[in-house]
Amino acid sequence: MSKPEPWKGSAEVDAIIERMAGELATLLEHRGIANPLMIGIHTGGVWIAERLHTLLALDEELGHLDISFYRDDFTRIGLHPQVRPSHLPVLVDDRHLILVDDVLQTGRTIRAALNVLFDYGRPASVLLATLVERDGRELPIEPNLVGLHARLQSGEQIKLTGPQPLELVVGQLPERRTKTPSN
Numbered sequence: 001m002s003k004p005e006p007w008k009g010s011a012e013v014d015a016i017i018e019r020m021a022g023e024l025a026t027l028l029e030h031r032g033i034a035n036p037l038m039i040g041i042h043t044g045g046v047w048i049a050e051r052l053h054t055l056l057a058l059d060e061e062l063g064h065l066d067i068s069f070y071r072d073d074f075t076r077i078g079l080h081p082q083v084r085p086s087h088l089p090v091l092v093d094d095r096h097l098i099l100v101d102d103v104l105q106t107g108r109t110i111r112a113a114l115n116v117l118f119d120y121g122r123p124a125s126v127l128l129a130t131l132v133e134r135d136g137r138e139l140p141i142e143p144n145l146v147g148l149h150a151r152l153q154s155g156e157q158i159k160l161t162g163p164q165p166l167e168l169v170v171g172q173l174p175e176r177r178t179k180t181p182s183n
Contacts, residue, residue, distance in 0.1 A: 003171060007158065008148075010165030016131065016147040017048060017166075021055035024098070024129060024145055033096045036127070039063035041113050042084050044102025044160040048131050051166075052100060061089035065099075070112035086116065093121035102160040104130040107141030132158055132168065 008016070028036060037060050040049025046064045053062045066084045099113060110128060117123060129145040134152055150158055152170065161167050 004159060004161075004169035005171060006167065007170045008168040010167050013131070013160075013166045013168060014051075017051045018055060020129060020131070020145060020147050021052050024052065024127075025056060027127065027145060031096075031125075031127075033125075033127075035059060036096045036098050037063060037088075037090060037092065038098040038100060039065050039088065039117070041099065041101045041109060042066045044131070044162070045100045047160065047163045047166060048102055048129075049098075049100035050163075052098075052129065063088045065113055065116055067109060067112040067116055070115045088120055091121055092117060092123045094124045095121075097123045097126045098129060099126055100129045102130070103132045103134060103158055104128075104141070104143055104146075105134050105136045105158075107137050107139030110141045111139055131160065134158055 028034075036058065038049050038053050038056075038058055040046035040062065042064060046062075049062055049064070064084075064087050066086045068084075097117065099110070099117070101109060101113070104110065114126065117126065127145070128141070128143040130143045131147040132150050133143055133146040133148075134150040152158060155172050156170055157172075158168060158170050161169055
């Protein structure tokens with residue numbers, strides 16, 4: 001990413017997360033979900049989930065998920081991903097889950113996260129909460145709760161920085177060089 005430019009400061013991000021917590025509480029009440037298990041996707045999703053978990057005063061310990069081995073973009077990121085352990089404090093079978101991520105763009109991270117979760121068991125339901133939903137969807141993944149929607153220029157990327165403070169930055173991705181076959 002080129003030199004990132006500030007997009008949303010910590011006060012704005014905190015206000016968005018507080019609004020999301022209120023909307024999530026309403027959604028859980030509407031669906032009759034009393035004791036959900038919240039799971040953040042490393043890394044930014046965990047930061048958002050920690051704040052939402054505290055604001056909602058959920059009883060169950062927060063879970064976190066690493067999707068490194070479930071990604072489909074090793075050709076882009078290389079074969080040596082930064083792997084963190086996943087932690088699910090309870091079984092997911094027949095549980096209502098809240099999956100949290102920072103930025104939803106293509107849908108591929110969420111697809112990978114769902115694959116990981118289903119390797120652990122069969123949840124009763126999965127709600128998806130994202131801080132930012134931006135254009136560029138490649139898979140039919142739709143969040144249940146969105147903090148804000150972003151339309152960016154071609155080649156721009158949005159990133160959550162943190163964990164203290166949480167801020168959103170925008171930057172230009174470097175142009176990808178394509179290999180040409182040698183004759």
